[in-house]
Amino acid sequence: MIYRLLFIVILFTSCQQKEQFDDSWQLNWQKENGEIISVLSLPQSIDKNQHFKVKRGDIDFSIEVNNETDFNTIKAKAESATAQKGFFMLQTKLPTDAIPYNFNGVVDSSEMYRQSPHDVNAWIVKTIPMQAVPMVGYRVDNQFTVAISNTPAFFENYTSQEFDLEEGVLSLKGGDDGRSPGMQPDRSDVLDMDYNAEKTQIFTPGKVQSHYHEIGKNKPHDFEGFYFTCEATDRNDLRKSIITRAGQFLSGKQTDFFGSLGLATAMMNLRANDSQKSDYWVIPAVEYANTQYGRDAFWIASMLPSKYAAECLKSELKEVNHFAEYPLFAIIWAYRSIQEGNKVDLNQVQAYVDAIEERAKDSKYYSYYEGDGRLDFQYWGDVMAFEKDDIITYNQGLFALAITLAEELNLEISSNPAKATIHYQQLFDEELGYFPLSEKKAVLGPDPLVPDLLSQIYHQKKLLKSDHVKQHYDRMVTYSKTNFGFKIVATPTGEYLPAEMYDIPGYISQVNRENMPDGRYFRGGSYFLYDNLFLMDAYLHGVEGAEDMLKWRIGLDFKIGSTTYECLNTKTGEPWKPNMGWNVAIYAFWRKLIDEGKADKSLLEYVDQIVVDKKTSENEKI
Numbered sequence: 001m002i003y004r005l006l007f008i009v010i011l012f013t014s015c016q017q018k019e020q021f022d023d024s025w026q027l028n029w030q031k032e033n034g035e036i037i038s039v040l041s042l043p044q045s046i047d048k049n050q051h052f053k054v055k056r057g058d059i060d061f062s063i064e065v066n067n068e069t070d071f072n073t074i075k076a077k078a079e080s081a082t083a084q085k086g087f088f089m090l091q092t093k094l095p096t097d098a099i100p101y102n103f104n105g106v107v108d109s110s111e112m113y114r115q116s117p118h119d120v121n122a123w124i125v126k127t128i129p130m131q132a133v134p135m136v137g138y139r140v141d142n143q144f145t146v147a148i149s150n151t152p153a154f155f156e157n158y159t160s161q162e163f164d165l166e167e168g169v170l171s172l173k174g175g176d177d178g179r180s181p182g183m184q185p186d187r188s189d190v191l192d193m194d195y196n197a198e199k200t201q202i203f204t205p206g207k208v209q210s211h212y213h214e215i216g217k218n219k220p221h222d223f224e225g226f227y228f229t230c231e232a233t234d235r236n237d238l239r240k241s242i243i244t245r246a247g248q249f250l251s252g253k254q255t256d257f258f259g260s261l262g263l264a265t266a267m268m269n270l271r272a273n274d275s276q277k278s279d280y281w282v283i284p285a286v287e288y289a290n291t292q293y294g295r296d297a298f299w300i301a302s303m304l305p306s307k308y309a310a311e312c313l314k315s316e317l318k319e320v321n322h323f324a325e326y327p328l329f330a331i332i333w334a335y336r337s338i339q340e341g342n343k344v345d346l347n348q349v350q351a352y353v354d355a356i357e358e359r360a361k362d363s364k365y366y367s368y369y370e371g372d373g374r375l376d377f378q379y380w381g382d383v384m385a386f387e388k389d390d391i392i393t394y395n396q397g398l399f400a401l402a403i404t405l406a407e408e409l410n411l412e413i414s415s416n417p418a419k420a421t422i423h424y425q426q427l428f429d430e431e432l433g434y435f436p437l438s439e440k441k442a443v444l445g446p447d448p449l450v451p452d453l454l455s456q457i458y459h460q461k462k463l464l465k466s467d468h469v470k471q472h473y474d475r476m477v478t479y480s481k482t483n484f485g486f487k488i489v490a491t492p493t494g495e496y497l498p499a500e501m502y503d504i505p506g507y508i509s510q511v512n513r514e515n516m517p518d519g520r521y522f523r524g525g526s527y528f529l530y531d532n533l534f535l536m537d538a539y540l541h542g543v544e545g546a547e548d549m550l551k552w553r554i555g556l557d558f559k560i561g562s563t564t565y566e567c568l569n570t571k572t573g574e575p576w577k578p579n580m581g582w583n584v585a586i587y588a589f590w591r592k593l594i595d596e597g598k599a600d601k602s603l604l605e606y607v608d609q610i611v612v613d614k615k616t617s618e619n620e621k622i
Helices: 235-251 257-268 294-301 306-317 326-339 346-357 393-408 417-426 447-459 466-480 528-540 546-561 581-595 602-613
Strands: 026-031 036-041 050-056 059-067 072-079 084-093 099-102 111-114 135-140 143-148 160-164 169-173 213-215 221-227 229-231 270-272 280-282 565-568 575-578
Touching: 026 059, 026 072, 036 050, 036 059, 072 084, 084 135, 084 143, 084 221, 099 160, 135 160, 135 169, 143 169, 143 235, 213 221, 235 257, 235 602, 257 270, 257 294, 257 581, 257 602, 280 294, 280 306, 294 306, 294 326, 294 581, 306 326, 306 346, 326 346, 326 393, 326 447, 346 393, 393 417, 393 447, 447 466, 447 528, 447 581, 466 528, 528 546, 528 565, 528 581, 546 565, 546 575, 546 602, 581 602
Parallel strands: none
Antiparallel strands: 026 036, 026 084, 050 059, 059 072, 072 221, 084 169, 084 213, 099 135, 111 160, 135 143, 143 229, 160 169, 270 280, 565 575
16 A cells, blocks of 8 residues: 655745745654654755655655745655655754744744644543644744644644754654653543533543654655745734645635635644544544544535545444434535535435434424433534423524435435424514524524525525524624624623523533633634624525625634634633634635625635735724
């Protein structure tokens, strides 16, 4: 079997002036015994198609370096007739006055950063330093020199970045030597965490372990990349340069910043599937370890190249996952994948249809699953508790769409798609003019409209009445909107929910077990994904002002940090979790609408104005 690993390296050059390259990066090969072999100093002056062949002992290295418009590319291969292991790395010496940087910002002590804890049960990793984008770099005045490796998936999930500040050396590694020069990892087998009230769930701290790639007869090891330097004023300006180049390199087509961010984020979250259910799967974000979440993967895969998205779905279909709304998404995702021309095992999809029908009665969907036992964790807002016989509006809409699509795929269903859709519609509160969170919880939020949007995106049909969508939009704008986005949950008149509204009698929800303050996370925080999905649905229903509101909400995140975040604190504006994976669906959906003639590019141009041109006012409000 031939392993082909892709390694991307980026060295930024000034966007304002003609690129000037130097030989500060050394391409090296580290053997399993720790020996480092010098392969090539990257040349200062690069013309098209320069080829180098280097022999070091019994290893043959071939390197190709090209000059593109904005960056240089590098491709390298290691071959040997003798079976052995190693990995490529780029190293540079820190100038005396340099400040070391990674994607998180300034690095002030020696450390090794990674992207995977190599354990599917490492849900919450606290003792392994991580960064969303695998990079090393430094700053001298306003000039940054940076190197970045591509998605860990192409390295069997082993990417590491060492900042040796004692020796003044930065190393970007396409493998892992297993060392931890700074923070020491927790070596215990299991973490003692009381994460929910009703279910015992295994938590592990994650693993730090060495990994060297095999080379031998007919088994080369490849990497390729690109590099340059650039001027930037701060971390956010640097991130902008990283995303722009990464997006252009990955696709060769992205011209707008939002699209570059979407593709780069999705690909950086791609992982080799450690569960062996498929070749690849995709994680929600670097904070979530090497585990695919079916819901998040559905959103992220909308931005992935088709061959990777199909692998992520393959993993999800391997066995039925009953958790929350995952089985609903699995069916919708399978339909989408078939639309995209992929082969899908319909027997596996039927198993999911059977699973959701077991939780349905009279075409109504009851989210509680006895095999789980928790009264929260019933839908994406997993810290909210619901009665066993409650009907969550969001899940009812997904159920209506899922069995509609299942019927179109000629799968066996027992519920009635038309009746399921009517039940979704009838959850509308005629008196107050909005869709409550559930049949029993009078809570205002954006997510009840999401299934209707998905139906329009993938099935070209509306599930909800336009008048009801408009009324819900109006109430959200009037009562739930803050300077930092819409509250994810609020009372019908916009107040933060009292703590007891997250619970049900006799059951304390996760949000109250953690004592979260108002405005943060699900205690009324503003979610980029759900705000913009609801606004997009209103736009497709022709609601006046919805497109301008969509621009405003998307702009909030980009003005903070040239990226998007999982959520913003609606009291302070503090952002949480940059480069959150599922946010890429907003670009993917809007791009689809543009391609279908249902939207124009003004939204994408607006993001470019914020991030690239910086022409918008920081105090702009709507």
